[in-house]
Amino acid sequence: MEKKLLSDLKIKNAKIKEKNYQLGDQNGLYLLVKANGSKLWQVRYVSPLTKKRNILSIGKYPEISLSQARLARDKYKKEIANRIDPLETKRIAKQKFIRDTKGLCDNLIDEWLEKEALNTKAITHKSKSRILNKDVRPYLKNMHIKDVSTEHVIDIIEKKQTVAPEIASRLFMYLDNLFRYAVLKKYCDRNILADVRKKDIVKTRVAKHMPKITDINILKTLVNQIYNYEGNHNIKNALKLVLHIPLRAENLCHLKWSHLDLDKKILTIPRENMKLNNINLDDFTLPLTNEVINILKEQKSMQCYYFNKNNYVFLGRDNNKAINKESPNKALYKMNFNNERKGNKIRLHGFRGTFRSLIDTLDTKGKFSFEVKERALDHHAKNLVVRAYNHKANYQEQMIELMNFWSDFICGLREGSYY
Structure with a gap:
């Protein structure tokens, strides 16, 4: 039928x-x-x-x-x-559509940054996003990654090279990684930067150490100018603090009250927030001296009039974001600490160099070991075997003595009683 x-x-x-x-x-x-x-x-x-x-x-x-x-x-x-096979044809067409859509540079940058955020510190990721959004996205926005040529990349990098060589160097690295990711995801067939030497596009920068003050008379002037600074109290107290504890600029400006125990007189910064964020290393700790406690209490009292939702110690203009590290640097510039030839130029990171150099000079009796001085700066042995033995060593008592010694020295310069 x-x-x-x-x-x-x-x-x-x-x-x-x-x-x-x-x-x-x-x-x-x-x-x-x-x-x-x-x-x-x-x-x-x-x-x-x-x-x-x-x-x-x-x-x-x-x-x-x-x-x-x-x-x-x-x-x-x-x-x-x-x-x-119709289903296979549909599958291939769907994959092509996805590649053609996700492979658009605008979408690819978003996807790559999202992936990078999983393995990058927040402050580093923010900087990376800012650079790509400012220097890459506007030029490649409407292009597919497979259509981007070496000439496009070179043009982007060379434009940045003239005004910001350090950013140009990072751009090359970011774009190289972006292409590697695009090849992995099959958005394009090859990394066009694979055969390009970075030094042929980006000029080699001569390594230059951060300027630091090692003349005690100049340091004395700096200490007194900082303590007598009449500008923003966040800037003033950030500079006062870094005189006493040698934090990196990023850690100083993004310091949170949750990192501080004023009763136990200890600073603890989670390892993932440090430059060396090796999971095998302990969190960074540093004893707080009496003068540091006084600075922090003064800063705390200045924040009792408004809500600080992000818990930052030093606040920017809107009282929610952390202070910009360029703000203290500008204050130092206005104080005329800007002549490197005369030895009086310094920026936030230079306080670490001042601490490390003068501790060696002042420690005439060899009271403080090399390891303790380095640990105060969160410097660790590059040798993995040495690091494995050292990272559990407890230098807390020696660190307390070291930080009190340095803080007393700084206070002595202010009061005019040391030299």
Whole structure:
């Protein structure tokens, strides 16, 4: 008996049942009537490539009519006869669409930055995002990564080279990693920077140490100018603090009250927030001297009038974000500590160099070991074996003596009683 074909009337009269069921047509075409009331055209076929049974969805009824569904079935049957698998064709087309969409530089930058955020410190990721958004995105925004040429990249880097060589160097590294990721995700076939030497585009920078003050008379002037500074109290107290404890600029400016225990007189910065964020190393700790406690209490009293949701010790203009590290640097510039030839130029990071140099000069009796001085700066042995033995060593008592010695020296300069 010949099988009856489907009709529009039969489809319209198809009732909803508790379970999905099928209304068959011919040559593999059928209508799947779902328990939720929707109706979907599907075709059964045997793949010419794998010889396995497949089901291909054509679309929903009534958006796709009966006659349209039959035409689609016939089209797919012809493809199958020519050894073309419709599902494989759809899969390839979908992948191409995804690659073409995600491979757009605007989307790729977002995707890569999202991935990088998982393995990068927040402050570093913020800087990376800012550089890419400012110096790359505007130029490559509407391009697909596969269409970006070496000339495009060189042009971006050379423009930055003239005004900010350090940023240009980072740009090369970021773009190289961006292309590596794009190749991995199959958004493009090759990394166009793989055969380009960085030094052929980015001029080699001569290594230059941060300026520091090692003349005690100049340091005395600096100490008194900082303590008598009449500008913003956040800037003043940040500079006062860094005179006594040699923190990196990033750690100083992003210091939080949660890092401080004023009762136990200890500073603890989580390891992931430090420059060396090796998980095998303990959190960075530093004893707080009496003068440091006084500075922090004064700073705390200045914050009692407003809500500090981010818990930062030193606040920027809007009282929620951390102070910008350039703010104390500008204050030092205005104090005229800017002549490197005369030995009086210093910026935030230079206070660490001042501490390390003068501790060696002042410690005439060799009271403080090399390891203790280095630990105060969070410097660790590069040799992995030495580091493995040293990282558990407890220098707390020696550190207390060292920091009190240095803080007393700084206070002595202020009071005029040391020299």
